[in-house]
Amino acid sequence: DGGITQSPKYLFRKEGQNVTLSCEQNLNHDAMYWYRQDPGQGLRLIYYSQIVNDFQKGDIAEGYSVSREKKESFPLTVTSAQKNPTAFYLCASSPFSTLDSPLHFGNGTRLTVT
Amino acid sequence: AQSVSQHNHHVILSEAASLELGCNYSYGGTVNLFWYVQYPGQHLQLLLKYFSGDPLVKGIKGFEAEFIKSKFSFNLRKPSVQWSDTAEYFCAVKTNAGKSTFGDGTTLTVKP
Numbered sequence: 474d475g476g477i478t479q480s481p482k483y484l485f486r487k488e489g490q491n492v493t494l495s496c497e498q499n500l501n502h503d504a505m506y507w508y509r510q511d512p513g514q515g516l517r518l519i520y521y522s523q524i525v526n527d528f529q530k531g532d533i534a535e536g537y538s539v540s541r542e543k544k545e546s547f548p549l550t551v552t553s554a555q556k557n558p559t560a561f562y563l564c565a566s567s568p569f570s571t572l573d574s575p576l577h578f579g580n581g582t583r584l585t586v587t
Numbered sequence: 588a589q590s591v592s593q594h595n596h597h598v599i600l601s602e603a604a605s606l607e608l609g610c611n612y613s614y615g616g617t618v619n620l621f622w623y624v625q626y627p628g629q630h631l632q633l634l635l636k637y638f639s640g641d642p643l644v645k646g647i648k649g650f651e652a653e654f655i656k657s658k659f660s661f662n663l664r665k666p667s668v669q670w671s672d673t674a675e676y677f678c679a680v681k682t683n684a685g686k687s688t689f690g691d692g693t694t695l696t697v698k699p
Contacts, residue, residue, distance in 0.1 A: 515691035523685055573619050573638040576687055578631040
């Protein structure tokens, strides 16, 4: 059954620690994305990758880093430099980055930093 | 840079009422337009999309949306809502750069 797997579902960290969120897809999609969802603010793009070994900053990339070493994996690291890391993080993919390709979403990871 | 504006943050309707959710976007080039829906406890999923051709597009569960290019709008409609339509709805635009930009979302509550 194809889809996007985000793990873990809930993640708790102490302030000052880096944390990596996992995103794996078995849809054979070329493009992958990370969004942050905050109440009343919709989804904001953090990073996206159109092909392996290449990625671009989104609208709110500061304090985050990513890698795309394999087509099926696009992990997101929330660094200690991110000023307000507590949020719901969504990973998505699409067959291509072309105009008409919709996004397929994972179930999200809720990160709480105290 | 593109932006998306959804007019209503929270809409409350009774069953069988008609629904229209507003969406306006700002971008000078070619875009594709999407509506996504997030039902309680479920992941975001595609409701419908506009790529080209007929500006009136139909999606799942009786939803439709009309693209009005002159108004930069892509409003979502449903003639008669059901309790099961309770969800959060997001409008999004995608550009040639491969980026999808979302609106802030509209929470729809349908009272039985």
